[in-house]
Amino acid sequence: MATIKHVSEHAGVSQATVSRVINGTSRVSHDKKLKVEKAIKELGYRPNSIAQALASSRTGSVGIVVPELGGPFFSGILHCIEENLRRFGYHAVVTAGSNTEQGQRESVEFLLGRRVDALILHTQHLSDDYLIALEEQGVPVVLVNRFIPEMALSCIDIDNEVGGKLATQYLLQMGHTKIACITGPLDKSDARGRLQGYRRALEEAGLEYDGALVSEAGFTEETGVSAMKKLLKRECEFTAVFASNDHMAFGAFEVLKSEGISVPQDISLIGFDNILFARYLTPGLTTINFPIERMSTEAVQLTIQKLNKNKRDVNFKLSPSLVVRNSVKDLLNTL
Template sequence: MATIYEVSKLAGVSLATVSRVMNNNTPVRESTRNKVLAAMAQLDYRPNSIAQSLASNRSNSIGILVSELHGPFYGAMLTGIEAEFRAAGKHVIIAAGHSERATEQDGIEFLLSRNCDALILHVEAVTDQYLLELSKQEVPFVLLNRHIAALAERCISLDNELGGYLAAHYLLQQGHRHIAYIAGPMWKTDARDRFAGHQRALAEYQLTADSELFYEGDFRETGGSKGLQWLLDSGRPFSAVVCGNDEMASGALTAARELGYEVPADFSVIGFDNVNFAYYTYPKLSTIDYPISAMGQMAARWVLRQVYQHSSIDVQQVFDPHLICRDSVAEASIT
C-alpha cells in the first residue's frame, strides 16, 4: 500500500504540501495540486481518514438531524446542505428524529458518537432547555427552522408568522371573508406561528378566525384530504381554504376533485412551502415560498465559518417568505 511519503517523493513536493492538498484547507497552486493528485492516482493512494482525523482533530464530517427523510421539503433541505459541504470537501451523516423527543435525543447522541465536527439540527420535540445544555458541550451546532433567543447566533429561521399573514392577506384582498384553515400540528412552533399570522391578517379586516372552520391536520396529504372532508361536512360556508403546508394543500385539491368540486371556482386553496410539485398540481397551487434549500445552504455556511474558519463567508440567519400567485386562488364568489 502506497504511503504519503511516496506521494511526496513522486510529486516532488513536501509532505506538508501533500497534506494541504488532501485536506483542501489551505490554498495550493493549481499546478502543484495537479502534480499531487496525479501522483496519488499513479500510486493508487487512498488517504487514511482515521489518521487524518487524529492528526487534524477534525473528521471533516457533519451530522444532520432532520424530522423526516421523505417528501420534497426535506429533500430540498438536505440537497442544499450536502451541495455546500461537498463543494468544501466535507461529508455528511444523516439521521431522522421523527418529531419525537426521545428519537431526536437518540439521533443527536448517535451523531456525536460519530465524531462529527458539528451538527445541523432540524428538531421540533426536544426542549429549549435541552438545546441550551447541549450548547455547553464541545461540538458546535446550528438550529434550522427554529429560533431560541438565548441561542440566536446559532439559528437559521424563517418568519413563519409573516408567511401566515401573507397567505390570509392575499385571500382577503381577493374578497374572501369566509376562510377555512387546515393547520399543521399545533404543538409545533411553525404551525402556531403561521396561524398567528393568519389571525393578524383577519384582524386588519375586523374579522376573527371561525373555530368551526378550523381543522388541525398533520402536515401530510392525508391531513389535507381529511381536513377538507371535515370542513365540507360541517355545513359552514367558506370560499377559501388556507393549508398549513403544500402537502396538505395537495391533499385538499385531490379530495376536492374526487368529491366533484372545482378549485378555484367553488373555493380557493393556498398552501405554504412552494415545494417542487406545487407548480404541477391541478390547478397550479398558490402558496408561500419557503426558501428551505437556501436556508440549508446557509446552515452549512454557518458551520464552514464557525468550525472550519472560512471567515469570508457571510451568514444570513433570518429569511422572509414570499407570496407565489398561481391558479388555485380566485376572487371570492361569496362574501
C-alpha cells in the same frame, strides 16, 4: 441534561478540572478525581464524544438530522446542505430522527458517537433544554426552521408568521372574507407562526377570527384529507382554504374533488412551502415559497463560521414570498 458546569459545581472543582478528568489529558489529584467521578455518577452526566474529538482532531464531517429522508421538502434541504458543505471540504452524515423525541435524540447521539465536527438539526421534538445543553458542552450546533432565544446566534429560521399573513392577505385581496385554515400540529413553532399570521391578517382586515373555520392537521396529505373533511362536516360557510403546507393542500384538494367541489370555481385553495409538485397540480397551486436553498446555504455558512471561528455574513431570519398560480378565484372581478 447535566453539563460540565453542573458537574464542576457539584464536585466543587473548576470546569477545567472536570474536563481533564473526562479527557485524561493531564494529571489530576486523586481526591479531585474521585469527587468528579462521584458527581458524574450522581448527576448522570455523559461525556460528549464530539467535544472530546474537537479537543484533538476533526473528522471533516457534519451531522445532519431531519425528521424523514423522503419527500421533496426534506430531500431538498439535504441536497442543498450537502452540496454547500462539499464546497468547504466537509462531508454530510445524515440520519432521520422520525417525528418523536426519542427518535431524534437517538439520531443526535448516533452522530455524536461518529465524532462529527458539528450538527445541523431540523428537529421540532427535541426540547430547548436538551439543545441548549448540547451547545453548552461545546458542540457546534445549527438549528434550521426553529428559533430558541438562548441560541439566537445558532438558529436559521424563516418568518412563518409573515408567510401565513401573506397567504391570507392574498385571499382577502381576491375578495375572500370567509377563509378556512388547515394548520400544522400546533405543538410546532412553525405551525403556530403560520396560524398567527392568518389570524393577524383577518384582524387587520376587520374580520373576526372564527375557531370553527380552523382545523388542525399534521403536515401530511393524509391529515390534510381528514382536516378538510372536518371543515366540510361543520357546515361553516367559506370560499377559500389556507393550508399551512402544500402536502395538506394536496389532501384537501383530493377531498374537494371527490365531493364534486371545484378548485378554484367553488373553493379557492392556497398552500405553503412551494414544493416541486405544487406547480403540477391542476390547477397549479398558489402557495408561499419556503426559501429552502437560502436556508440551507445560511445554515452551512453559520456552521463553517462556528468551526473556523471566523466572521461570515449570515442571515438568521429569512422572508417567505407569494407564488401565484391558478388555485385562487378572483371574486372581485367575477361577473
